[in-house]
Amino acid sequence: MTLISIRDFRSNQGKYLALAARGESVILTSRSGNFKIVPVTEDDYLVSKKEFFARVDEARKEIAEGKGTLVSGKDALDSLLESL
Numbered sequence: 825m826t827l828i829s830i831r832d833f834r835s836n837q838g839k840y841l842a843l844a845a846r847g848e849s850v851i852l853t854s855r856s857g858n859f860k861i862v863p864v865t866e867d868d869y870l871v872s873k874k875e876f877f878a879r880v881d882e883a884r885k886e887i888a889e890g891k892g893t894l895v896s897g898k899d900a901l902d903s904l905l906e907s908l
Contacts, residue, residue: 825849 826843833840833852840861844850850861867873886892895901 827851827853830854
């Protein structure tokens, strides 16, 4: 584990980001608290895979129940998207 100050991080960002990218724990200490620097992973974007597939399953269920909106053609799709 590497503990660094804000000042040290500003001076050596590349070094500490590379350490974090290699999986080493990098802790940034400041008056506001301590913060762990970690790389963003695939699961960090918008929603996790688990939540994404849960939403897809829910959407499929709604479509099966007739709650979906049928869109046929590009113009209809454009119109629907503009209305959102």
